[in-house]
Every structure is written in structure tokens, then in C-alpha cells.
Amino acid sequence: MDDLPPLPALITSLISDTEPESARKFAVFKLQHALGDPAYAERFRAAQGLLPLRHVVLTAVGNTQAYALGSLDALLELDVGWEAVDAEVIRKAVELAAGHPLINIVRNALLLLVLVVGRPLRHGGGREDGSAGEGMGFQALKPALELYPTFLESLVQRLSASDHMLCANALQLVNALMRDAVLHSGEHEWPRFIKRLQDLGVIGGVGMLMRGDAAADLQTPLAAAILEFQGLTKLLLRKWREVRVNVELPEHKRALKTIHLLSRPEPYHAPARASEHSESGGGAKGSRQHHPEKWRRLGFETESPAWEFDDTGYLGIMDLVDFARRNPDLYHKTLLEQAVLPPALRCPLARASLSVTLILYEHFEIDDDATLLERPDAAPYIHSAGNPEKIYRPLLLQWGRLHTAALTTLLRLWKVSGAQVDADFFKLEELVRIIVERIVGSATRRTEIAGVELALRNVGLEAARLWQMQGLDEVYEDAWGPLLGEVRDALKRESMAFMKEQRVRCLLAGAWFYAEPSASAELSGGDGRQWRYVCLSHNRKYLHHGLFASRGASDAAPPDVADLHEKLNLDAVTSVDSNVSAADPVPAPQDPASLYSSTHRNPSGPTKALSRLSTTSSVTTLRTHTRNSSTHPAPPSHHPPTTSQITILGLDPYASNDMNSSTSEAPLLTLHPPNPTLASEWLDGLLMLLHQQPITASTTQLVEMLVDWGLRLRMLNLRWEDVEWEALEARVKGEEVGGREVPGREGIEGEEFWYGVGGV
Incomplete structure (x- = not known):
């Protein structure tokens, strides 16, 4: 402002006709920036500069006029100069x-x-x-x-x-x-x-701005204007919802008539009464009246539909009219299909449309932001921070098409599921709510409405039910997260203890393994194959094993412990080495009863008490090796026909008594399981005997299955009415909770009576 001339000279140059145009242009250019200072703006106003500035705005051309408009804008932004x-x-x-x-x-x-x-x-x-x-x-x-x-x-x-x-x-x-x-x-x-604005294409124009690159910066005036328009759209939707439907108003009456006429109703003639028929000599065919189910055939509950719009207001009738106009053939065809069904199986189209309106209204959180825009200080509706992909909601601007797509989805799911009005309407309504939350909620600002319509058109009943179950898990997790976490940990410990006992019982039952071929058998001309039978002693301290020339029949009795001439002291075992990978696909039983499939020869039966598994161990950590062709070449034909190998390592009893004898490790026993299931049982069983964690996929899947089933069984006892946290915690942990008193029979005559148990 130091290079500005004095205010009297500057004001004179604005209206002088003798000075060149360039001087006036330069003066008004400098004035535009100087008026950003409130003090200078007040001095300019006091010096009677508003009328000369107004004169330049009205008479100048080109950049001079642009600078004059900019100067006037600067004054008005400071709330100065409105008299001009x-x-x-x-x-x-x-x-x-x-x-x-x-x-x-x-x-x-x-x-x-x-x-x-x-x-x-x-x-x-x-x-x-x-x-x-x-x-x-x-x-x-x-x-x-x-x-x-x-x-x-x-x-x-x-x-x-x-x-x-x-x-x-x-x-x-x-x-x-x-x-x-x-x-x-x-x-x-x-x-x-x-x-009028919508007919001119304002929705499409703002939608393009939302998806453009310029809107990515939320600090720009363009981003502020876009977000303000988005909020004003919510304000409009709320205003339309607040308008009560009144059939006496011409516009509302016209909307209801549109819904009726687009359904293409057939002419209805009320049947003539008998007296009228006799008096007219049989010539009367009945007088033309309204159909007794004029509105109920469209999906309303009564013949006075105005009250059914209490929750949605005029917004609900707008959406229903828009659906009928966008899809006249689908609207008419749906009503015809519903008319031939029994009343219990008909989908109430009007009621479904109103439900979809409320679903979208709640999904976009209309009431939250619409209230802000009614305040004078809320005009710059700006999210200064956040993800533009989620803050912009271009699908909100496509309310009509979104409502049509969601309503069509509800009608399709109703037809596929064979739903009934009284029993299943609210269930289908909840499914559509979940579908909208999943598909529309995951959309970004660049998502086109056509892609959302396609996704809603292709979603099936099974996928929707899967999303519903996932959402239910999240709801329970949010409501009872800390309690469920404690229960999950307790069930994990119990399941691990149970699996330890089951795997150890597999070792107690014993099993046949391939054995390395003997040299004498190869020299005698045989194939050299032998079998090794291994079982755990009842005191769980020794592994008894022995070599046999043949395995015997599958239904034959296993060898007795007395016939096993070799044994391995488990106190000497330090680690287990195996090429069975933790990610190997081992078949896992799908039923808890199959957990005892390997214990059918164990006379002691299933365990009654589950021991607690210790997660600490003083033995050497398990070493696993991933199988590959370079480190584990395929064995020759005379070797055991299996790639699985379990090597039990421990202190070598034949090592010298030097200083390093206490730390030397040697293979004590090598097992070749004939199938992956046996490999999983014995590998994890040996690890659990050494107080180590199991590693195979089969055992891990079984533990997770037990935890999941146990948690769901506990959750079956939960009710949303359980607001008392002590009772809730007891139910989650499986403890007994005092039940309701069962009424007696006093004062009841006869034997036919019943009572209801609520909340079960």
C-alpha cells in the first residue's frame, strides 16, 4: 500500500475522464489488494470512495472492470460498502x-x-x-x-x-x-x-466435480463448495421428509394419483344388488366404483395411505413415484405377479419402497449434517482433514436411481426366498440394509452409479446372509468384546488341553510306520521292506517299538508291549525334527466325534478332565524343514514309499564322557508315517509331550473349530435385554444364572393350559 496515491487522488482518478485508462486500471488494481485490510477499507469508505468505485463497476470494460468488481467483493466480504x-x-x-x-x-x-x-x-x-x-x-x-x-x-x-x-x-x-x-x-x-436446477443438470455437473482430480485437495474453495452442496442435498432430503403428506393438497393428491394410474388398474364395476337387479329387469350391470382394494393392491396396509407416510413424509411418496416413472413396465409387472399370489406371499410394494427410503436415509446419515447447514456460521462446510475417497458421496446425488436399485433388489430377494409378509418382511428389510451398507458403503468418490446398480442386481441371497452373519459377529464383538476376549482365551486353553490329550491317546494306541530296509532282507532277494510298530507306555515316559517283517491284517490285534523289545526314554529326548510343514494340507475331521477315531483301541476311553497346557518349555525349540526337490530327493524304490519323516533327537547314550557329551544331539528314532493324518497326530503328539505348541494345519484347524463352536454355544445364552453386567458376564462365561419362576397350576381348572417363557 506504500505505492498507492493518497485516497483523494485515487478516488479522483476513478471517475476522471481526462486521465488515461491505464492509470485508472493501475489504481483499481492496487485498490483491490489494499481493501483486504479492514482499516484501509474503512478509510476508503469514509473518504466517499464507494460511489466512484460503483461508477467504475458499471462503466468500465476489460480488466479494469474485473479489478473494480474484485475491489467491491473485498469490501463486501468485510461487510463494508453495502450501500453501493x-x-x-x-x-x-x-x-x-x-x-x-x-x-x-x-x-x-x-x-x-x-x-x-x-x-x-x-x-x-x-x-x-x-x-x-x-x-x-x-x-x-x-x-x-x-x-x-x-x-x-x-x-x-x-x-x-x-x-x-x-x-x-x-x-x-x-x-x-x-x-x-x-x-x-x-x-x-x-x-x-x-x-428447475436439477432439470438443468446441476446433479451431473457436481458429480463430475466430485470425481475430478481438482477435488482431491480438501483445502481449496472448490472442495468447500462441493462439500457444501453435498450437505445441502442432505438438507433438502430432510426438508422433504418433514413435509407431511396431506391428500387435501393438490400436489400430494396428484402424486398419489400418479402412483395409482401408473399401475394400470383395470376398470372395476361393483356387482349389482339383488333388489336392484329385479327392479331393473336384469339389465343393470353394476355401477362403476373404486376398487375395494385400490390402495392395498399397491402394497399399502389400508385404503387410507396418507398415514403410512408418517415416517418418510413427502420424501417417501417422491421415491415411490420416481420408481414407478423410471420403471413403468417393472412396476406394472410386479403388481400383476403379486396379485395372483396368496395374500401371505405377496410383497407389499409400497411398504417396501418406504422401507428402502428409510434405509438410504439412515445410511447417508441425513439428519447429522443437514442440521449444521441451517446455522449461518456453517456455510463453509469443510472437512479440513480426511480421505477424499470417503468424504465425497456422489451416490447421494443419485438418490432416485439408488432407491430404484435397492427396491429392485428387495423384490428379487423376496421372490427367490419365498418370503411371507408377517414372518419375513422385516428379515428381508434387514438384509437389504446390510447389502446397502456393504455395497454403497464401500463405494469411493470415483464409483459410478452404474457399477453400484450392477452390484445390487447381482448380489444373491447366500452372499447377503453371509454378510449378515459377519455383521452379527462384529455387533457382538462391539457389544461384548472384552468378555468375549476372555472367553475366547479360556476356550483356547481348554481346546489345546483337549487336543493334547487326544494326540497323546493316539500315541498310546500305537501305530504302524514304514521302516528302513534291512541289509539281510535285501541280500536274501526280498524287497527289504519292514514295518515298525511304535506305542507310548501307559506312564507316558517311554516309546516302545519293534521291527516286523509284515504289518498283518487291518483287523488283527496290534503287537503287545512285551513283543516290542526296544524302548526310548522320553527324558532323553530334546527335540523333534520333521519335514512335515506347518502349511501342509492335512485333512481335518469335521465332526467332534472323529477326534476319537484313533483311540478305538485304547481301553481307558476318553479323558474326563482336561489338563492345562503349559506354554513354556525348557527343551530345544522344534526345527522344521520345508520339503523341496533339492534338499529331499525322491527315495529309491527300495526305501519306504513315503516322503514324511519324523526324527526324534536326544542325548546320545553312547557319546563319550567328555565335556561336550551333555550337549551332543543324535537321532534316537526315525519314523516314516504312511499318511498325512498319522504324521500330524504323531508329530503334534510328540511336541505336546515335550510341552511345545503343535504346528500342523490339522491340529490348528481342530483347535480353532473347538474354540469357535464353544464361543457360539456360549453366545446362544446371550440376550440384548441382559443389561445387568454381572448377569451378562456370568452368561458369557457359562455360569448358572437364576431363571424365571415357573408358574404353578393353582386356580387352573382342567389339564389344558400353557405358559410362555420370554427371552429364550
């Missing part, structure tokens, strides 16, 4: 914004109109009836808009301009007009104005 804004200035701004080719002039003209329209909100202005006063808000633009009827069309077209600031100013003006119309216009005026 009259009908002539507003008309000039509308004229420039409607068709001037220079972008900088159009930008400043649009910003001027934004400030004019938004003034009632900032000042809390307006009349007592809620309408804006003359010269304020949208009312100030009405005379100029009558002179330029194409202004709104050009304004919407500005949303697709390449200049981002121009797009932002145009969208800010759209927002200001919408907000002022909703908050200060009559209940019949603002819907018509909003409808």
Missing part, C-alpha cells in the same frame, strides 16, 4: 455472469452475487415469517433474472469450466441460491426452484 450495491449493480453482475467471455470478470461477478444472496444468513436477516426482505437473498436477484432468463442455465454450465476458481464461484452461487430458497422461500416455491 443496488438493483443496477446486481443487474450488471447478472449480465456479466451470464455471458461475458472474460473469465476474471465472470469470477468476480459470480462472487458478488454469492455475497448478495448469502447476506441474510450472515446477518440473520429476514422477515418474521421467515422470508428474506427485499433487496436481500434470492429476492434481490429476481428482477435481474427476469431480464436474463438463461442465467441459471449458464450458471450450471459454468460447473464444467476448465478454470477451477470459476467452477468454485459458480457452485458457491448455486449453493447460496439453494440455501436461501430452502430457508426463506415458501413451502411451495423452493421445491419448484430445486426441480
